Amino acid sequence: MTMRTVLAVAFFLLTSLLVTSAQAKEAAPLSDDPVVEARMMAISEELRCLVCQNETLAASRAELADDLRKEVRRLIREQKTDQEIKDYLVSRYGDFVLYRPPVKPTTWLLWFGPFVLLAFGVAALVVFLRRRGQLTAALPLSSEDKKRAEALLKEKDPK
Amino acid sequence: MMRFLIPLGLFLVLVGFLAVGLNRDPHEVPSPLVGKPAPAFQLQQLATTDKAFGPQDMQGKVWLLNVWSSWCVSCRAEHPLLVAFSQQGGLPIVGLNYKEVRGDGEIDVDVKKLTPSDELKLVRQRAAAWLAQHGNPYSLSVLDIDGRVGIDYGVYGVPETYLIDKHGVIRFKQIGPITEEALQDKILPLAKTLESQS
Structure with a gap:
């Protein structure tokens, strides 16, 4: 040692x-x-x-x-x-x-505050996920976008 | 824009909480006794052996009950203020001498071996000597030898001071030494309003 x-x-x-x-x-x-x-x-x-x-x-x-x-x-x-x-x-x-x-009453905030915060967090998460779902699902391709996509696909396709 | 505002807002809330929380003194525990009648007691006085004193003797007066002890370092700090205040003849101050012998961690006597009468003698001697040296602001002092009355008053750190109204109700508690600000800003204005009440 x-x-x-x-x-x-x-x-x-x-x-x-x-x-x-x-x-x-x-x-x-x-x-x-x-x-x-x-x-x-x-x-x-x-x-x-x-x-x-x-x-x-x-x-x-x-x-x-x-x-x-x-x-x-x-x-x-x-x-x-x-x-x-x-x-x-x-x-x-x-x-x-x-x-x-x-x-x-004076300790309600202490006892229930964390649960209130948790509820807020969950609510915010739900709102966020819903909005994102709507955004991705409800965005249709415009005809111009379609044309561009087709043009790009054609470019890559070697004939 | 919102992306930055929300975290910034949360950050400011956090800073606010910390600013309030960290500036509080955790040693100042609000007393549940404020607004309640001062607990009754009958204790012997320091100056005389034949007379007891209790808070009921101060009925009709606004007065201060100051908890002190000769071993208490902060008491020495607030003492000149009390002496000056008593000379101006503001309010009567009653001293509660708290565990004069038993509370002294550095005493060179074996406290457990003292007989009650020897302990009482030692308490009187030490308390009187201290007042003789530092000045006596008290209209009288009482002896809480075992600290039981201190427990009834929720004393947990000497010095502590209670402002008691004409009906014997505690109106204010100062934890730790009285400062000039506490005296001028809190105790005296409150005492004035209490004196004007019937």
């Missing part, structure tokens, strides 16, 4: 080690009850951490995420349903905490 490959392998091992230890840390259960913990994780997978916005509440290691997970645990122990817990967070932080935004 060259020095380079040795270094590459060492680097790979080191990074994978770091990654696994990071993952092991974020899943550390803080509740004694595995059922509560499982539900908490399931709920917080669906919620966004407000500090590091592209992470779920379950994965984030931000201070606030930790506090919010504590709140979710508390609410689970108070026998709240998943929906009630999500509503609790939405009432404080807004729809933004939900990874699946609710369907309501």
